[in-house]
Amino acid sequence: MTHFRTDLRQRAVELVSLYPRARSAMLPLLHLAQEQDGYVTDDAMAEIAELTGTTPAEVRGTAAFYDMFHLEPVGKYVVGVCTNIACLLAGGEDLLAHASATLGCSVGGTSADGLFTLEETECLADCNIAPVVQVNHRYVRTTTPELFDALVDDLRHGRLDHDVPPHGTLIRIRRSGGLRVDPEELAGERAEARAAREARAATEAK
């Protein structure tokens, strides 16, 4: 029995195979674990350690460095409101305070029904539609309190399930082809191609 569901376990193995070294799949695998469980569980970290040839402590140490990985449970929807410079100039702090009141949780906290976690984020690189709001890392472009409240209503009633999938950034599109080939085979091809080019250059030089 693996901790990853059968389909995600297969995907995890595929992800590892994309890289010359297994440990490179660390961040994608952590995303995958979060997509399955909502946060990165101890069991997931143990399995990721096995998949990447590291220890659970190394997995935890890496995951803890990155803001997007949650090592404890969060709401179904993680709502991020940006207050960095461009959003500050567009009233991001007021929108964050409004979000806190609407969702009934403090910044960094989770609503009583477990549906929402609110975060104050750093720049999300969408500064022309400020203040920027993301839900599960999808841009929702609700720049006013009214739009924000409508968004929360839509989320509560499941009307945005297609636009805002559950946690994670990898869930909707899979790599469909071109899995890694043997690097030695490619190196051989590269050497052949270089020899052919040099021959062609020599011919052209004559």
Place this chain on the structure above:
Amino acid sequence: MAFLDSPKIVSSRAKFADSHTLARYLETGGYEGLRKALTMFPEQVAAEVDAASLLGRGGAGFPAGRKWSMLRKSPVSYLVVNGDESEPATFKDHYLVERDPHQLVEGVIIAAYALQVTQAFIYLRGEFALGLERVQQAINEAYEHGALGRKIFGSSFSLDLVVHPGAGAYICGEETALIEALEGKRGFPRIKPPFFPAVTGLYGEPTVVNNVETMSNMPWIVLNGGAAFAALGGGRSAGTRLFALSGRVRNPGVFEIEMVKNTFRDLIYDPQLGGGVIDDRAIKAIIPGGVSAPWFGPELLDLPLGQDEVAEKGSMLGSGSIVVMDETTCVVRATWRIIKFFSRESCGQCTPCREGSGWLERIMYRLEHGGGRIEDVDLLLDLCDNIAPGLTWPPQQTTICVLGPSMPSSINAAISMFRDDFYAHVQHGGCPHD
């Protein structure tokens, strides 16, 4: 008057709703640059990029051609594309990965061919969930189209391209930290020397790291020639560039305009570009190239948008992001928010950055929220001097990477330009704007 007649090199497809699809891409000349490149010697492709005089669009502005030629002596193992775009108020790569992912993918394949690399990675910040999907979709389609994988378009060139998601860390935009993240580790910048991943990069092997916008220029450069690109712009700043305009302007957005031919004033006020300041207020200050850059006052609005032109005035064009602050903006609050960002994002390896950012943030907090002291203003500068001695531009290094020494820019600029605003906060016992 703004000069807007130059060709759209990287943003030509953005007007189409389906600009991200393969069908639209092929209809508008997609993968023609790659087909042409494959008929040339790799060295010829690299020579075109060299002739284009394309300065890297990530922030440091290092000539892309020279970055490649440093490696020509020894074979390159990996090409890594930096799409970690996290510099506050920078959003041009976001625009490119969502609106024209195939253009990026084609650019990467062309660059990989020039460098004779068979493995490339596109690193995108994890918050670009849609961008990650669009680029993965484009890669999937490129494989099916024969533009990726074994024997591309029937040539002898093969390439495997993998999109790699980041996970929320500004520091991973620093190329050695990005490589650490790609190796599955914490995003800690590596100790220099070696200064360039070209020497020791991914898995210790020679690696080229280029920005998303830099790569997106490749198809056009190959199709039209490096000389045509170099003919645009002026001085060392060749070509067009994406400028990301935000803050207190009517029409914030990403605009592709020719470098040097236009000024900050053109970008901010032209009706086809920024459209002027909200409510026609006066400009108090602008940030010319991301929050690591020293600020400019309104007296420098007529400065051309060129890398050297901005550097000569003591700042940088950096990531091409310009933030407009108007007369109603509290510069103390703006500075506090910028420092809070650096304090959150310091990776923690070096003492001046880890500790310094926290001290600066706490002092800025008490000035803005009440409890500030008159002597805090000079204390801030003294602290900044410990992080970047002499408060020069470009800053002196005391740390492994440039994050720490970038912090003093905004504080030093704000105090130099608006010292009285800081004193007003002390006298008022907090922010007079609240």
